[in-house]
Amino acid sequence: MSIFPTNPGPGSGSExxxxxxxxxxxxxxxxxxxxxxxxxxxxxxxxxPYYPPAPPAAPARGGLxxxxxxxxxxxxxxxxAANVYLYLQLDKVKKDLTVANDTAQSRLDKLEEAASVxxxxxxxxxxxxxxxxxxxxRQASLAAGxxxxxxxxxxxxxxxxxxxxxxxxxxxLSSDISKVKESADTQFTQxxxxxxxxxxxxxxxxxxxxxxxxxxxxxxxxxxGHSVLIATNGKELAALQALGxxxxxxxxxQKAKQPxxxxxxxxxxxxxxxxxxxxxxxxxxxxxxxEKKDRGVNEPLQFMTAKAKQPYELVVNDVKKDTIVxxxxxxxxxxxxx
Numbered sequence: 525m526s527i528f529p530t531n532p533g534p535g536s537g538s539e540x541x542x543x544x545x546x547x548x549x550x551x552x553x554x555x556x557x558x559x560x561x562x563x564x565x566x567x568x569x570x571x572x573p574y575y576p577p578a579p580p581a582a583p584a585r586g587g588l589x590x591x592x593x594x595x596x597x598x599x600x601x602x603x604x605a606a607n608v609y610l611y612l613q614l615d616k617v618k619k620d621l622t623v624a625n626d627t628a629q630s631r632l633d634k635l636e637e638a639a640s641v642x643x644x645x646x647x648x649x650x651x652x653x654x655x656x657x658x659x660x661x662r663q664a665s666l667a668a669g670x671x672x673x674x675x676x677x678x679x680x681x682x683x684x685x686x687x688x689x690x691x692x693x694x695x696x697l698s699s700d701i702s703k704v705k706e707s708a709d710t711q712f713t714q715x716x717x718x719x720x721x722x723x724x725x726x727x728x729x730x731x732x733x734x735x736x737x738x739x740x741x742x743x744x745x746x747x748x749g750h751s752v753l754i755a756t757n758g759k760e761l762a763a764l765q766a767l768g769x770x771x772x773x774x775x776x777x778q779k780a781k782q783p784x785x786x787x788x789x790x791x792x793x794x795x796x797x798x799x800x801x802x803x804x805x806x807x808x809x810x811x812x813x814x815e816k817k818d819r820g821v822n823e824p825l826q827f828m829t830a831k832a833k834q835p836y837e838l839v840v841n842d843v844k845k846d847t848i849v850x851x852x853x854x855x856x857x858x859x860x861x862x
Contacts, residue, residue, distance in 0.1 A: 663676075754839055755839070756822050756841055757841065761774070764853075769856065770854060772851050772852070773852045774850075774851045775850060776849050778793065779794075779846035780792070780793070783808055789808065789852060790806075791806070791807060792808070796847065798843050798844055798845055801843045802818050803819055803840060804816065804817045805819070805848070807827060821841060821842065822839060822840070824838070825838040832854075832855040835855075836852065837852070837853035838851075839851055
């Protein structure tokens with residue numbers, strides 16, 4: 525839509541249509557002279573009469589100039605109002621952005637603080653778990669039977685005493701160097717004596733273990749015909765476990781209608797004879813059941829499974845009324861037989 529006004533048609537607006545001014549009254553010319561003036565040539569003709577020009581048309585009331593000024597003033601006022609409105613809106617948006625920035629910064633600070641606390645907590649947790657894992661790994665790698673555990677525990681205590689003595693020396697160093705040196709020498713001597721004592725205990729335990737292993741009863745296996753070591757009591761079974769050649773599972777089986785699980789083997793006690801130390805059982809392995817009838821105490825029962833190339837060994841150490849007590853020897857390496 526154009527900002528310039530259009531000329532209204534006749535009768536279309538409040539402005540009256542333009543009408544030309546009235547013509548001046550007609551004045552008849554004076555009569556021509558009846559004869560030319562004296563001395564005029566024969567061909568003389570009189571000049572035509574003079575008519576004054578028509579006056580210029582008067583401009584229409586309320587013309588284009590006045591309308592354009594009015595429209596320009598309205599447009600300027602609208603622009604000023606729009607600018608004021610936009611300024612107010614911009615000021616409001618700035619204030620809202622300032623509040624939003626402050627809120628976001630506050631939340632960000634809280635999140636950073638929470639993240640920092642969580643990170644420190646997680647780091648402490650990871651360090652604690654790492655320390656626990658390292659301790660467990662050391663204990664697992666150094667554990668080789670109850671006697672060896674006791675010896676290693678003694679060594680750890682001695683090492684802890686040595687560390688404590690060293691820390692004590694560092695604390696006393698600033699006050700009295702000579703006194704710390706004498707105390708350190710004394711403590712080192714005591715620690716050396718304790719280490720020597722521990723070494724003696726370890727050597728004695730190792731010697732006792734070797735003697736116990738040497739005293740173990742040997743029996744001939746049913747399957748491979750080789751001589752196998754048999755444990756007849758808890759001490760001998762601990763010695764076998766310390767050797768680390770096989771895994772051992774102790775059991776106590778009572779007479780029942782359903783077989784009892786020992787590892788992956790099912791054992792069903794059928795009959796016992798405590799006076800003769802004899803028993804009869806059914807072994808279930810790889811979904812196959814085999815009866816071992818009228819077997820004796822400390823007699824190794826060998827049988828094969830699909831999970832190992834070496835035979836399993838079952839030994840009963842004690843026969844009671846409707847109860848047998850013994851252990852199951854399982855090979856260390858379990859794999860599928862070819």
